[in-house]
Amino acid sequence: MLLIAIILWGGAIAPTKWVLESIQPFTLLFLRLCFAGGICVLFSFNQLRKSIVNRDIPWKRVSLLSFTGVAGYFMFTSYGIALTSGLHVSIIDAALPLVTIVFSALFLKERIHINYWIGIVLGFIGVVCITIPSNNDTQSASLLGDILILCSTFLFAYYTILLKRPKQEKNLSNEVFTTLTLLIGAVILFPFAAMEAFYYGLPKLNAWKTGFSFMYLVVGATILAYWFWNKALEEVSASISGLYLNALPLVSIFVSIVLLNESVTWKVMIGGILVLLGVVWADQNKLRAVIKSVDRGTDSSV
Structure with a gap:
């Protein structure tokens, strides 16, 4: 179910670009x-x-979560996707775990381990490498789109931090x-x-591709993806789900290359490697913990 959710989310970039050709x-x-x-x-x-x-709904908090995690996040993401390439979107989005670590230190006063700092620096260099315009890019339009995607990453990271605080919506x-x-x-x-x-x-939905793409965004990338993800979290740990989430940019990159016919430049390749390496480096402690827990489960079953 985690893998299905990742595929559904990762495949949303191409349909979004197709629908944006007809709808604002x-x-x-x-x-x-x-x-x-x-x-x-x-x-x-x-x-x-x-x-x-029963008045169980904390309307102010749910509204704030809705803005940061849904409305605001999607606003920046959609305009960013309309202005920049799918590859740029995929790689900049991959820096989300690193931004979340920084926000955890700023807002939750969590201590940042040295591995996290190394990962953050690598990810930052990778994002800068991608967002700096070159002769092969669409210059200001691509840069503006990259900035909007980066803003959406900041907003969703803050949404994640809000969820870590005392939850009034627990009922x-x-x-x-x-x-x-x-x-x-x-x-x-x-x-x-x-x-x-x-x-x-x-x-005006004047093309079958636009209609089917819109249906995919509603049913596939919104309803089914969130349902599979939330259902899977009832059975697996947050650490394992986090490792699966790191595979999201790989799916998005594959979809951008296959469906949008985008080419991988050296700048995109170097920046993408740095961002993904930074995320993996920052998550290596989590990976070790997951491997140990799997090993313990195997030993006990034997």
């Missing part, structure tokens, strides 16, 4: 969250109604929490989508 970014996000949230309501209506009646099931974040995200995006519709007109 804010409008796309609003429709995506509306459809995904509406489908989730069908499966969690009774639980959602019970939570509202909510995963289904209800996911439904609320999607619907609140749609409400946040509505004014921006309305302004886009006023200036550019209503979206």
